[in-house]
Amino acid sequence: MxxxxxxxxxxxxxxxxxxxxxxxxxxxxxxxxEEVYILDLAGIQNRGFIRAAVDNNSTGYYIYRGRRMGYEYELLRDLAKRLNVQLHLVMVADIDKAFDYLQEGKVDLIAMNLEKNMERSEKASFSIPLGKMNTVLVGNESSGKITAWDQLASDTIYVREGAVYKSQLCALKDSLLLKYTIVTTPDHEETLIDQVADGTIKWTIADQNIAQANATYYDGLDISWKVQKEGDVSWVVRENSPKLLTALDDWLEDKQKRFIPDLYAKYFLNSKNSYFRSNSPFSSLAGNQISVYDDMIKNGAEQLGWDWRLLASLVYKESRFDTVATSYAGAKGLLQLMPVTLERFGVDNPNDPQQSLMGGVRYLRYLDKFWMERVPDTSERLKFILASYNIGHGHVEDAWRLTMKFGENTQTWADVSKFLELKSDPDYYRDPIVKSGFAKGHLAVNYVKDVMSVFESYKALVEP
Missing domain, CATH: 1.20.5 (Single alpha-helices involved in coiled-coils or other helix-helix interfaces)
Structure with missing residues (x-):
């Protein structure tokens, strides 16, 4: 029982x-x-921006002398222009997490060199190939040049989690009856290459382009032994985004002959440029400096109560950190102040970086005070200040009045910016409440987007 x-x-x-x-x-x-996330091309264009997952490496996306650079970055910037949307980049070091982000709607596209396999094809739709890629074994020349797999004996090979490297090595190990050990790690390929270079580990695997870029500034790396013959690599989108996939494929077909090969040569075949970009103190890859004026910018930002990287973004947008820059309209200096503004805020020599920057800071403080009562929220007020800096606070104030007249929220930039864009329409700029008349308000709205986009990049890549 x-x-x-x-x-x-x-x-x-x-x-x-x-x-x-x-x-x-x-x-x-x-x-x-969980509910399946659905957003195709029309929804992305209506939203106004596309979100792309990019890898955190020395060739994909970084800051160099204040400028955003990178192979994937420049490709994505061109794609966003084709789709007529803004570009938002999401840095993801974990490939599996990138696929999770895609399914959850946190990104619309994964812009990494991904090899198509059955498991990945069940999760997402692959574009036509961007090109072909070799996978190589990375070792130190001091360990000896590999000419056959059995020379590894029972050595350990460290590989990045989520990449195809483990399955490639397992297939070789089983077919050739090899004895090496494979250890997966969350570390990025470049981190593992660093460890090979300093002798912490003996072997790793990387895509050939990443290995080539790193070999330009590490003496003694051996990247000659190929793990697998050339295979196609692509980008991916969600399975329920067929129109985005079609647009992506059409763009890739247009860019295959010239644009993509030229970019590839710029980032992977020019070893001198790759070395300087990767080792400059003004690169987010090697240092944490945006420009030679960072200390001045930090001091100015402290007076404003801003994140210094936001003020650096504004300086970059205005002058590209060129102290003698002069615009067609006569604006001068790091923050491109007009002659009347230079005089008003005490700048005698606009080519003096200290004077120019601090004059701009005083002007920004004036704009902050101007908008403080009308827009109490700091993050919202920043956008009003930036737009005012670009087009003049009189035009932004006109848009604020129109927003109030038409019953929308005067404390949100989203609402006020719509009316600023309408200031080129006679039905609006001739309204009696408009004091400053016609303006190409859409340029100021785009200016705010551009500065904030650079700021987001600086926040992601440069420490506070």
Whole structure:
């Protein structure tokens, strides 16, 4: 009797926690699964920006002398221009997490060199190939040049989690009856290459382009042994974004002959440029400086109560950190102040970086005070200040009055910017409440977007 009861409860437990689990998933799974995220091209264009996951490496996306650079960055910037949207980049070091972000709608596109396989194809839709890529073994020349796989003997090879490297090595190990050990790690390929270079580990695997870029500034790396012959690499989108996929494929077809090969040569075949970009103190890859004026900018930002990287973004947008820059309209200096503004805020020599910057800071403080009562929220007020800096606070104030007249929210930039854009329309700039007349308000709205976009990049790549 006791044995019968034990058998009965064992079967019942199996049914409840084993068989029934599968049954529940099959019949009621939709109740437990999260809602599928759906947003295709029209939705992205209506939203106004595309979000792309990019890898955190020395060739994909970084800051060099204040300027955003990178192979994937320049490709994506051109794609965004084609789609007529802004570009928002999301840095993701974990490839599996990038696929999770895609499914959850945190990104619309994964812009990494991804090799198509069955597991990935079940999660997402692959574009036509951007090109072909070799996978190479990275070692130190002091360990000896590899000419056959069995020379690795029982050595350990460290590979990045989520990449195809492990499956490639496992296939070789099984087919050739090899003895090496494969260890996966969350570390990026470049971190593992650093460890090979300093002798912490002996071997790793990387895409050939990443290995080539790193070999330009590490003497003694051996990247000659190929793990696998050339294979196609692509970008991916969600399966329910067919129109985005079509637009992506059309763009890639247009860019295959000239644009993509030229960019590839710029970032992977010019070893001198790659070395300087990767080792300059004014690169987010090697240092944490944006410009030679960082200390001045930090001091000015402290007076404003701003993140210094925001003020640096404004300086970059205005002058590209060129102290003698002069615009067609006569604006001068780091923050491109007009002659009347220079005089008003005490700048005698606009080519003096200290004077020019601090004159701009005083002007920004004036604009902050001007908008403080009308727009109490700091993050919202920043956009009013930036727009005013670009087009003049009189035009932004006109847009603020129009926003109030038409019953929308005067404390949000989203609402006020719509009316600023309408200041080129006679129905609006001739309204009696408009004091400053016609303006190409869309340029100021885009200016704010550009400064904030640079700021987001600086925040992602440069420490506070």
């Amino acid at each position: 006791k044995k019968s009861l034990i058998l009965f409860f064992s079967i019942l437990t199996l049914l409840l926690f084993g068989v029934q689990c599968t049954f529940i998933e099959k019949n009621f799974g939709s109740k437990f699964k």
